[in-house]
Amino acid sequence: MGNPIHFTVIENNSKHEIQTYVGEYRNLMCLIIDKFYFDCFGECGGMGRCATCVIKISGLSGNSIRKERNEPATLSKMGLEDANIRLSCQLLITQDLDSTKIEILV
Numbered sequence: 554m555g556n557p558i559h560f561t562v563i564e565n566n567s568k569h570e571i572q573t574y575v576g577e578y579r580n581l582m583c584l585i586i587d588k589f590y591f592d593c594f595g596e597c598g599g600m601g602r603c604a605t606c607v608i609k610i611s612g613l614s615g616n617s618i619r620k621e622r623n624e625p626a627t628l629s630k631m632g633l634e635d636a637n638i639r640l641s642c643q644l645l646i647t648q649d650l651d652s653t654k655i656e657i658l659v
């Protein structure tokens with residue numbers, strides 16, 4: 554198990570302190586599904602196409618700041634151009650997430 558990664562998830566106005574580590578989940582979407590039992594979250598299975606895994610994140614650092622692959626196109630199709638609005642399936646569980654605040658928007 555690697556160094557712990559801590560962040561706060563806000564879901565339906567309630568705050569949850571999450572601790573994880575590199576490799577525990579494939580990406581942030583998988584963590585959210587596992588911890589919060591959402592039915593319709595992440596419908597495309599992490600391809601970056603469905604935008605059912607949208608979050609707002611503050612305090613992100615490192616390479617994760619850049620939107621890559623399908624993420625910029627999928628978000629802008631929905632009119633979501635804000636740098637803090639992201640597809641959680643495209644965010645890997647790394648130290649870049651440490652100390653962030655993540656709001657679930659879908």
Ligand code: FES
Binds near residue numbers: 596598
């Ligand atoms: S799971 Fe479909 S875009 Fe993230």
